[in-house]
Amino acid sequence: EVQLVESGGGLVQPGRSLKLSCAASGFTFSNYGMAWVRQTPTKGLEWVASISTGGGNTYYRDSVKGRFTISRDNAKNTQYLQMDSLRSEDTATYYCARLYDGTYYRNWFAYWGQGTLVTVSS
């Protein structure tokens, strides 16, 4: 059974940093692209970032480019999202998602974690 478990969310002040983790199990982690998707009541679902199987290809939505970094450790079956210079508009539930296969383009979100809430507020 595919399982994705996020951790690391919480309350953080604007301008500070937070690192999310996603522990994966139930599949061969290194064979699949991974992603982060966030959700707010006002903006709905937003793709945030994606990473290829080996980590060599990464993509970010424009609003987080230069502030967020997606990475993965295939030996630990874990992906990460380093979030720096956080803003109030980054407040959301962040979901870890496994892509359908190993391609990092023209893909979709086959499995989702339960989400972790990030609140950016002073």
Added chain:
Amino acid sequence: DIVLTQSPALAVSLGQRATISCKTNQNVDYYGNSYMHWYQQKPGQQPKLLIYLASNLASGIPARFSGRGSGTDFTLTIDPVEADDTATYYCQQSRNLPPWTFGGGTKLELK
């Protein structure tokens, strides 16, 4: 970015057919595939993949769910609707490299 438009809500009776639409402002077809996907999200839960590539049923999803469409117009059909189907349904496109985008969601309610 490709914009996906869904109606905010739909109310249907138990046992009837529900048809949820998703329209895009750009063609999401590429070499014979339509890169349109559908998710179900119940309150307090994460989204779940229902349909991929416009018409392919994801693993474990009942055959009451079906998808069709191409180009810029897509539909998700639930027939017959069961009480457990009350949820918000989202479409998502992945025609190109990211950014991949979602529709605003359609909340399915029972009459």
